[in-house]
Amino acid sequence: MASYPKAAPKKVYYLVRTRSLFSCFLHWVFFLSVVVLILTGFYIASPLLFHGHGEAFQAYIMGYARLSHFVAATFLIAGFALRLYLSFFLCSRHDILDILPTPKNIAGAAKLAFYYLTFHGPHHIYRYVNPLGGIGVFSLITFCAVQIGTGFLLYLPCADPIFWGGAVPLAQSLVLKLGGLQSVRLIHHIVMFFLMAFIVIHVYLQIWKNTMFEEADIASIFSGYKMFPEEIVRVFDKGFESYEVKEE
Amino acid sequence: MEQKEFMEKHKMLYSLDRREFMLFCTKIAAVLGLAPSFIPKIAEAIEEGAKKPSVIWLHLAECTGDSEAFIRSTYPSIEELVLNILSVDYHETIMASAGDQAEELLEKVMRENKGKYLAILEGAIPTGTPPGPGGKPGGFLTIGKRTGMELAREVCSNAFAAICVGTCSCFGGVQAQYPNPTGAKGVEDAIGVPTLKIPGCPHNVVNSVATVVNFLLLGSLPRTDKYGRPLFAYGKRIHDHCPRRAHFDAGQFVEKFGDEGAMNRYCLYKMGCKGPQTYHNCSLAEYNDGTSWPVKGGHGCIGCSEPNFWDDMAPFYERLPDVKLPGVEATADKVGFALVGAAAAGAAVHGAYTFINRGKFRNREEEKE
Ligand code: HEM
Ligand code: HEM
Numbered sequence: 001m002a003s004y005p006k007a008a009p010k011k012v013y014y015l016v017r018t019r020s021l022f023s024c025f026l027h028w029v030f031f032l033s034v035v036v037l038i039l040t041g042f043y044i045a046s047p048l049l050f051h052g053h054g055e056a057f058q059a060y061i062m063g064y065a066r067l068s069h070f071v072a073a074t075f076l077i078a079g080f081a082l083r084l085y086l087s088f089f090l091c092s093r094h095d096i097l098d099i100l101p102t103p104k105n106i107a108g109a110a111k112l113a114f115y116y117l118t119f120h121g122p123h124h125i126y127r128y129v130n131p132l133g134g135i136g137v138f139s140l141i142t143f144c145a146v147q148i149g150t151g152f153l154l155y156l157p158c159a160d161p162i163f164w165g166g167a168v169p170l171a172q173s174l175v176l177k178l179g180g181l182q183s184v185r186l187i188h189h190i191v192m193f194f195l196m197a198f199i200v201i202h203v204y205l206q207i208w209k210n211t212m213f214e215e216a217d218i219a220s221i222f223s224g225y226k227m228f229p230e231e232i233v234r235v236f237d238k239g240f241e242s243y244e245v246k247e248e
Numbered sequence: 249m250e251q252k253e254f255m256e257k258h259k260m261l262y263s264l265d266r267r268e269f270m271l272f273c274t275k276i277a278a279v280l281g282l283a284p285s286f287i288p289k290i291a292e293a294i295e296e297g298a299k300k301p302s303v304i305w306l307h308l309a310e311c312t313g314d315s316e317a318f319i320r321s322t323y324p325s326i327e328e329l330v331l332n333i334l335s336v337d338y339h340e341t342i343m344a345s346a347g348d349q350a351e352e353l354l355e356k357v358m359r360e361n362k363g364k365y366l367a368i369l370e371g372a373i374p375t376g377t378p379p380g381p382g383g384k385p386g387g388f389l390t391i392g393k394r395t396g397m398e399l400a401r402e403v404c405s406n407a408f409a410a411i412c413v414g415t416c417s418c419f420g421g422v423q424a425q426y427p428n429p430t431g432a433k434g435v436e437d438a439i440g441v442p443t444l445k446i447p448g449c450p451h452n453v454v455n456s457v458a459t460v461v462n463f464l465l466l467g468s469l470p471r472t473d474k475y476g477r478p479l480f481a482y483g484k485r486i487h488d489h490c491p492r493r494a495h496f497d498a499g500q501f502v503e504k505f506g507d508e509g510a511m512n513r514y515c516l517y518k519m520g521c522k523g524p525q526t527y528h529n530c531s532l533a534e535y536n537d538g539t540s541w542p543v544k545g546g547h548g549c550i551g552c553s554e555p556n557f558w559d560d561m562a563p564f565y566e567r568l569p570d571v572k573l574p575g576v577e578a579t580a581d582k583v584g585f586a587l588v589g590a591a592a593a594g595a596a597v598h599g600a601y602t603f604i605n606r607g608k609f610r611n612r613e614e615e616k617e
């Protein structure tokens with residue numbers, strides 16, 4: 001009688017909440033506003049594909065590009081402010097600690113990076129944002145912050161001085177420290193490319209993780225849940241935020 | 249005073265006829281952003297000969313372009329300006345005296361008007377030390393045995409106010425361009441005396457005259473921005489008042505000099521116009537008594553009234569400066585796309601590597617189970 005291998009016991013996965021729906025929503029606000037900012041930013045930087053036809057008053061292409069840039073900027077800033085407010089005041093967990101490059105996170109990130117490149121060595125499976133992803137996210141946030149800062153410095157000289165009041169001369173003294181509007185524009189322009197490079201890495205890593213590991217991460221940015229096997233969930237239930245996989 | 253009476257009184261006081269004189273006063277009021285009711289006050293202030301401030305005009309490291317601009321003023325004419333409105337007592341290129349006589353004159357004017365005269369400075373101050381024997385700091389510029397630094401320090405520290413005309417004296421100018429062999433600097437940076445700055449290459453004489461009128465009218469200098477440029481002239485960017493701005497907003501650009509867009513007077517943004525980064529009132533005041541200015545003539549603004557424009561605004565026909573990294577100089581876009589390309593390539597290589605090794609990887613995961 002042929003002997004069949006025993007069927008492996010079915011692995012049980014559980015859904016674990018890792019972020020609130022609102023923070024998922026904010027992620028997509030970020031995503032949309034950044035995409036619009038990059039597209040319109042490219043047009044502002046070198047208006048290539050679209051040209052106004054007719055008399056000047058009949059077209060408003062650069063005008064709309066700039067308007068969209070500023071509207072998206074408003075969403076980015078609002079999303080930014082809400083996200084910070086959430087992580088400092090509303091969440092029971094200070095998830096900002098997951099993304100700051102603290103020594104602990106850097107050590108964790110180094111281990112993970114080593115593991116991702118060699119598939120050797122002990123590493124952790126994280127419930128929330130993992131430290132390597134955290135550093136990527138931290139860079140994204142930093143670049144967005146630089147864009148918001150330099151964007152304002154570019155915006156204020158042409159802004160309504162009555163509405164903005166003292167912010168206009170303040171911006172001018174900051175522009176002075178940075179070496180004039182031309183340098184600010186160059187920074188704003190170059191940081192966009194850094195942001196793009198990190199978006200490439202961010203998106204790649206999310207998709208890569210999703211295909212390589214059992215834990216389904218990517219869905220978490222839509223639903224707020226990640227899927228983990230039972231033994232990991234048990235560890236999380238004890239209050240740990242990561243599960244250690246030992247080098248055998 | 250009744251307008252009519254006033255006009256009678258001032259009729260023919262000047263070589264300009266009354267109409268021209270009032271036109272000049274109106275123009276100055278416009279540049280300073282004053283209401284029409286100020287026009288007679290401006291006329292009075294200018295005519296009050298008694299106040300005629302003494303002026304010492306220094307030539308430092310420069311091309312005399314600002315003096316050229318100054319002597320081409322027609323409203324008021326140069327004679328009015330030098331003799332009646334101001335009392336330009338020392339100005340190397342237009343005064344008659346030379347040599348020792350000139351040096352004595354300078355001493356005399358400084359002594360007699362101590363704390364009251366206006367120092368107008370044209371040109372940067374070299375602060376470097378020339379190589380070779382006898383070189384002393386600032387020695388690249390020597391006038392009457394004194395270095396430009398010493399001269400400017402003495403003249404400025406005894407003046408009521410120091411006014412820099414032209415970008416060189418304000419910020420250093422082209423002679424301060426990298427690598428700046430003579431260590432040229434703007435007057436304020438070189439000698440540490442605060443100055444009012446009327447930059448531009450050359451400055452627009454309307455702005456220097458308006459500054460002087462402000463001084464005559466109120467006894468003080470106009471309000472300035474953080475760089476020390478009067479706000480009435482440098483409060484808005486070129487781009488904010490540009491006659492081609494409608495074409496910018498419409499997305500209508502000159503793509504090449506002489507193309508159809510150029511014929512239609514489209515915006516010069518893509519030709520490297522630095523109007524969006526430059527504070528100046530060229531589009532309102534225009535040069536040579538309102539004749540023209542670069543953008544009107546079909547050439548983009550090169551940002552000549554901004555600090556460091558000689559390095560930062562170059563290349564003049566590109567919108568953004570090149571990025572200088574050790575060993576490479578490339579446009580910001582090239583550097584940027586290389587960066588994004590490197591990120592994408594890194595992702596692709598990592599993806600391929602993990603795909604090839606996936607067997608090893610999956611086995612390890614399964615071994616554990
Ligand atoms: C197709 C595009 C994108 C996908 C699929 C994606 C996916 C994800 C996922 C799955 C996470 C959760 C990581 C975790 O919890 O471990 C995340 C977090 C994050 N992503 Fe993205 N992302 C995308 C684009 C962007 C863009 C364009 C930005 C902004 C510049 C961005 C900024 C962030 C930030 C700031 C976080 C941390 C979120 C938080 O903690 O609130 N993402 N992303
Ligand atoms: C992800 C964020 C952003 C990206 C990628 C981005 C990108 C760009 C780019 C590429 C330019 C053209 C620069 C040039 O070549 O001269 C630009 C211009 C500009 N951006 Fe942004 N930007 C971002 C955020 C912001 C924010 C938050 C503001 C805030 C108000 C802002 C305000 C401006 C302004 C005022 C200009 C100049 C427009 C003009 O003078 O016509 N940007 N942006």
Ligand code: SF4
Nearest residue numbers: 490493515516521523
């Ligand atoms: S020509 Fe220059 S200053 Fe004028 S609208 Fe175009 S970019 Fe602005």
